[in-house]
Amino acid sequence: MTFRKRIAIGTALGLLLLWPTLALGQDEAETPAAPAVSSGGGKELAAEDDIGSAWEVCTALRDRERVSLNMRTARQLLKKAGADLDQDVWDDTIESLERLQYTDFDSEASRKIALGDVEDNLDTICKALRSIVPPVAAYDFPNDDGLKLVVAWRDVEGADSYKLQRRDLSSAEPDKWSDHAEIDATGTGGMRFDDDKKLRKYHRYQYRLIPMANKEPFGEPLLSNETETRPQWFSGMWFFIFLVVICSAVVYYIQQVKSGKDIYIRKIAGLEAVDEAVGRATEMGRPILFIPGIQDITDIQTVAGLIILGRVAQTAAEHDAVLEVPTSRSLVMTTARETVKTSYANAGRPDAYDEKRIYYTTDEQFAYVAAVTGVMVREKPATCFYMGAFYAESLILAETANTTGSIQIAGTAQPAQLPFFVAACDYTLIGEEFFAASAYLSGEPHQLGSLKGQDVGKIIVALFIVVGVILATVITLFQAEYSWFGDTLDFIQNDILDVAE
Amino acid sequence: MKRNVPLLITAIVGFILILSAFIPNIKALSEETAVYFDIIAAFALVLGGGNLLRAHGHNVYKQAPGWGYSAVTVVAFLGTLIIGIGKVAVPPHTGLHTLASSGNHMALVTLDGTQTKRDMIVTLRGAEANAEAPIVIDGTQRGVIKTDERGNGALTLEWKKPAEESAEPAENEFLSSLNIPEVIQRPESEAPPPPAYVPIKVQVGSLTGQLEPYGRLTGDHIANGSWFWYIYEHIYKPLQATMFAMLAFYVASAAFRAFRARNMESIMLLGTAFIILLGRTALGAWFTYHLPEENFWSFFRIENLSNWIMLTFNTAGNRAIMIGISLGIAATSLKVLLGIDRSYLGSDKG
Numbered sequence: 001m002t003f004r005k006r007i008a009i010g011t012a013l014g015l016l017l018l019w020p021t022l023a024l025g026q027d028e029a030e031t032p033a034a035p036a037v038s039s040g041g042g043k044e045l046a047a048e049d050d051i052g053s054a055w056e057v058c059t060a061l062r063d064r065e066r067v068s069l070n071m072r073t074a075r076q077l078l079k080k081a082g083a084d085l086d087q088d089v090w091d092d093t094i095e096s097l098e099r100l101q102y103t104d105f106d107s108e109a110s111r112k113i114a115l116g117d118v119e120d121n122l123d124t125i126c127k128a129l130r131s132i133v134p135p136v137a138a139y140d141f142p143n144d145d146g147l148k149l150v151v152a153w154r155d156v157e158g159a160d161s162y163k164l165q166r167r168d169l170s171s172a173e174p175d176k177w178s179d180h181a182e183i184d185a186t187g188t189g190g191m192r193f194d195d196d197k198k199l200r201k202y203h204r205y206q207y208r209l210i211p212m213a214n215k216e217p218f219g220e221p222l223l224s225n226e227t228e229t230r231p232q233w234f235s236g237m238w239f240f241i242f243l244v245v246i247c248s249a250v251v252y253y254i255q256q257v258k259s260g261k262d263i264y265i266r267k268i269a270g271l272e273a274v275d276e277a278v279g280r281a282t283e284m285g286r287p288i289l290f291i292p293g294i295q296d297i298t299d300i301q302t303v304a305g306l307i308i309l310g311r312v313a314q315t316a317a318e319h320d321a322v323l324e325v326p327t328s329r330s331l332v333m334t335t336a337r338e339t340v341k342t343s344y345a346n347a348g349r350p351d352a353y354d355e356k357r358i359y360y361t362t363d364e365q366f367a368y369v370a371a372v373t374g375v376m377v378r379e380k381p382a383t384c385f386y387m388g389a390f391y392a393e394s395l396i397l398a399e400t401a402n403t404t405g406s407i408q409i410a411g412t413a414q415p416a417q418l419p420f421f422v423a424a425c426d427y428t429l430i431g432e433e434f435f436a437a438s439a440y441l442s443g444e445p446h447q448l449g450s451l452k453g454q455d456v457g458k459i460i461v462a463l464f465i466v467v468g469v470i471l472a473t474v475i476t477l478f479q480a481e482y483s484w485f486g487d488t489l490d491f492i493q494n495d496i497l498d499v500a501e
Numbered sequence: 502m503k504r505n506v507p508l509l510i511t512a513i514v515g516f517i518l519i520l521s522a523f524i525p526n527i528k529a530l531s532e533e534t535a536v537y538f539d540i541i542a543a544f545a546l547v548l549g550g551g552n553l554l555r556a557h558g559h560n561v562y563k564q565a566p567g568w569g570y571s572a573v574t575v576v577a578f579l580g581t582l583i584i585g586i587g588k589v590a591v592p593p594h595t596g597l598h599t600l601a602s603s604g605n606h607m608a609l610v611t612l613d614g615t616q617t618k619r620d621m622i623v624t625l626r627g628a629e630a631n632a633e634a635p636i637v638i639d640g641t642q643r644g645v646i647k648t649d650e651r652g653n654g655a656l657t658l659e660w661k662k663p664a665e666e667s668a669e670p671a672e673n674e675f676l677s678s679l680n681i682p683e684v685i686q687r688p689e690s691e692a693p694p695p696p697a698y699v700p701i702k703v704q705v706g707s708l709t710g711q712l713e714p715y716g717r718l719t720g721d722h723i724a725n726g727s728w729f730w731y732i733y734e735h736i737y738k739p740l741q742a743t744m745f746a747m748l749a750f751y752v753a754s755a756a757f758r759a760f761r762a763r764n765m766e767s768i769m770l771l772g773t774a775f776i777i778l779l780g781r782t783a784l785g786a787w788f789t790y791h792l793p794e795e796n797f798w799s800f801f802r803i804e805n806l807s808n809w810i811m812l813t814f815n816t817a818g819n820r821a822i823m824i825g826i827s828l829g830i831a832a833t834s835l836k837v838l839l840g841i842d843r844s845y846l847g848s849d850k851g
Binding site for chain 2: 144298304330359393395415418432450461
């Protein structure tokens, strides 16, 4: 496939993923200005999902999270209940937010006044939301395994704490109330309690809230709606889409290359030097030291390192070089032995395999380093390979081997250790070069195809970077955080990429 | 068969873990699956330890070159193992306990003997369902356990002697009534020797027992004063710190070799490293302190310049590498899961 076709496919995929963001700018709430309805003038929401949404939005607005999106949702819910606020309220809220965001305040007092305006406006919206939900509401926690419920309620005037009771309507004693929690009042207008104690899936529960004053019951107990614990069967749509796209690309290109298509892979100096490094060891009569990192076999870097070990072992067997592999984990030792044994057998030298050369030292980081550096100083290997996960010990290993005159080839996916390896080693495989090493050294078509598939992922990432940078620049230059641009960037960051704050 | 079974296990477990990331309902299954690794790793630890002993023991036996190091390894390994497992010089857990039982019906009573915690925890199993079991200590009822539908229940009591309920208990009330054998006495300790322990009788429902001090092996093997703790604090930690401290000298020697102005890229590297290094020190800040703090020229203050380089160029480069790494991990994981790359199994076909 030509380069242009690759770009075209990647762009098409990227646009396919991005089209919802382009459609996001259409404000679903673009209706003619609703007649002024004061808060509390509508009916209460009935659907549990709507009630849950109202409380979630209220909590998010109070914390000023994703304000634009949550205001839109709040307005939709208020309209559904026939309790929409005046257009002026919404406009004032946006204005106060923009004033807080973009004004260069000359004093802290001015900034606090602006912040106070924002909080008052958002509080107005929250009060309106609380007026359209039952006084106490219970709903299923979203996107969980069905073992969590949320109870939310409006503050009761005069209460300084609340006692929460719960009954399991699906149990043998549906009428039995049990004391569940005691919560101090916060005075913020509404409260929320996440309940994850001893719940069972697909059971119906109901809560009873008892307002307390000075540890004595105060006022009438309030009953919530009945709700059911429901496990969700799917979450993370965007992540799933990305995973499918990238994996499909990998599989597609593997098939393409298997069917005979030729692909170009750029030269990687560190991998080209493997043969030379092994040959050096043979000529000097000194061993090769291979260190597969200090993490266990569960780390993908260790697996990648062991895959490279297989290739290096085969080359070492062909060149009749001695290979030594001290490991930091017992399972890695076991796996490395199998790998090296098979490599020697494949090279036609099963007799040259020596199990004792692959041994376990210790799990402790610096004790392992001390052992390996001792081996380096005593045995003076001609070549050292560092392929796997490393931490602070990387420089100790590299510098010690440097003093003994070894040629060093390193590869790791730990960005913090790469500078040390680059400074101290002769060749370094940076990031994805390390993961590509196996395919590169094998030269097998179906492995090389996977490298091509990774490129599709890079194109998608690059498209997101370009779009995100353009949006962020426009927002900063034109103070457009609460416009379509801000909404789109918010959607990309929080819904598609799920960037945690 | 030898390769197909591991491949099948890899694929099944891998896909369970991937699916659990998208299906919240099976999150517990993925957590249970991950526990299997811990079980296998425990066996592998024995394998690794055995291999270590065998290899070094052989060196000592044959007096191979460097056998002295092997002897040190073997002695250290076995010594630490015996001291840790044997809990040599470990003080027993301070407190009292009793386990009264009759068939499946049992009551466990524990009383923590520390000065900050004075709770007595009573746990009942296999008793009459949905009933009440009184807790009587030295003839005085102190509480009632309500059992559930399975006859199980628990209660936490705050320990107070009946006659002194209104007064604060004495600071060493528990310890003074315990007769704890083989306690390591600290040189600075001025506490008087504890008086003889008078057994406390406990009755939970129909079961009776007598609170006794904990036995010698109940203490934590890393408790202060134990030999294992001594090995860790006074041998292992100083050695670890020594190795870590060597990094400073290795960084200096690596920097001396690497930061040479051979070409434009290395000059840029050298210059950037110079700015970053100075920006992290007080001396570096002193060079540019005369620049104003709040106008255009403040950008050239060395600490601001250093931060700017780290926040822009370094972060950008770091993220670019991370993107490549993430894609590499995804591709490698897929190859391993699908069995496309089987080199790690020792397969001759990738």
